[in-house]
Ligand SMILES: Nc1ncnc2c1ncn2[C@@H]1O[C@H](COP(=O)(O)OP(=O)(O)O)[C@@H](O)[C@H]1O
């Protein structure tokens with residue numbers, strides 16, 4: 001689905017992504033883990049066209065998409081969410097979702113004035129779809145709330161909902177679980193699995209919660225210092241010496257050790 | 263004591279002129295605030311954009327007058343507005359193409375764009391003076407008054423007269439129509455919502471498939487229309503002189519900042535706040551007080567806080583105070 005070839009992203013002299021190569025299999029839910037500062041978000045930003053790479057190539061289904069602007073990638077079905085949830089703060093939750101589908105009749109200045117009927121029908125359809133998405137995410141009661149007033153977790157759900165407004169092919173989720181309570185996290189995990197099974201979305205998920213990763217992700221890719229360290233199931237990753245080294249001093253090492261000893 | 267006469271004098275010298283001036287400032291500030299919200303810089307060329315658009319209207323008006331076209335009691339300039347807007351739009355779009363787009367692609371800091379806009383301002387300024395000259399141009403025709411002071415006195419038998427000029431009435435009506443269309447557009451149409459989305463959160467807008475160049479294009483079109491309408495209304499109400507439009511930059515920015523940069527509602531509120539402050543502080547209150555106070559207390563002086571020559575100081579002081587105590591403005595725009 002997505003292939004990354006020897007990607008570099010330098011900030012001045014600092015190599016945030018330093019020769020990363022990886023393949024995302026179509027239809028997978030791939031987990032991306034690694035210590036803070038490993039370059040995971042930067043990798044997402046380069047793939048999604050937010051940052052130009054210093055060197056390297058990204059292809060999607062064989063087509064070179066390196067350096068395409070985000071809105072062009074969006075129309076190819078490549079979507080991402082942000083580590084810190086973003087929203088259109090002056091709009092309601094429903095309006096936030098309705099912003100998403102591209103190519104609406106109302107986009108033409110000309111149609112805006114002359115084809116009110118067509119636009120109204122189309123907007124009614126999109127609103128219906130947005131309500132379905134909100135029901136799916138169990139936040140339909142928030143439809144008319146200003147997006148700025150949502151909790152952190154609810155904003156993450158809204159981000160996920162945004163990807164459901166179109167037929168995405170691949171969705172990059174950056175720390176979906178950060179600052180989200182257990183119940184909401186389970187809702188998100190369910191939503192990801194259902195979207196993967198029912199609508200064939202491929203997911204790449206950055207997350208620090210290993211239970212969450214273990215529950216929905218296969219394979220898991222581990223990054224550190226801008227490079228890909230290892231790829232495999234979560235158990236294989238946890239047992240990998242280099243990964244343990246990278247997480248040195250963090251809980252995963254102890255956890256991996258106790259599990260290895262057991 | 264004569265309450266009615268005081269009220270009429272107050273309306274004639276304060277309320278009516280301030281409402282007209284406030285509408286003009288509001289339209290100007292709307293343009294500034296849209297550029298700030300979407301292109302993210304303070305456009306110092308806005309005053310001269312207004313001058314250029316108005317020049318387009320004046321030239322088209324003269325041409326129409328030459329053909330013998332007239333709107334009767336209304337100024338021919340109203341008919342020339344679309345032509346002026348088109349000329350102004352062509353200029354700002356060309357500027358965006360050759361100047362701003364380059365800097366956008368570099369993702370330069372807003373302060374650099376501000377300086378670039380100053381350069382653009384000098385170019386526009388020179389262009390306008392080159393075409394129409396630096397002097398005063400009068401282009402208003404049609405009837406001068408909706409109600410003249412004389413008619414009003416004859417009608418009511420009051421001592422004070424109330425004059426409403428055609429240009430003042432037209433200013434208010436046009437401003438209401440333009441603002442209504444603008445708000446409908448921003449809040450109800452897909453393109454308008456894309457603009458708000460882009461202003462709310464540029465990164466998310468891009469990742470939601472919104473094409474930034476389209477948003478920018480539509481923004482410039484709207485700004486050209488607002489600037490031309492604002493400039494023409496001001497020119498009809500006062501007179502057209504390129505330098506005056508450069509001077510208007512201060513009260514216009516003060517309006518946009520008082521209301522909160524990036525907030526359209528704020529720009530309108532700000533326009534009226536600045537206009538009313540300027541007019542009330544530079545008005546000689548002797549007449550109104552004379553009607554209200556018993557004869558023994560009647561003031562000897564003019565009771566004018568500030569000479570009209572210093573009217574720009576009013577905007578300046580309000581601007582400084584707002585920046586000191588509430589930099590986001592009344593309607594919580596983006597902090598400057
Ligand atoms: N725009 C930037 N400018 C400079 N350094 C950056 C920038 N973005 C990220 N970095 C640095 O790159 C490294 C990788 O960051 P990031 O990709 O956010 O890591 P992760 O998401 O894996 O925690 C960090 O050390 C961070 O400080």
Ligand SMILES: [Mg+2]
Nearest residue numbers: 040041042083
């Ligand atoms: Mg990160």
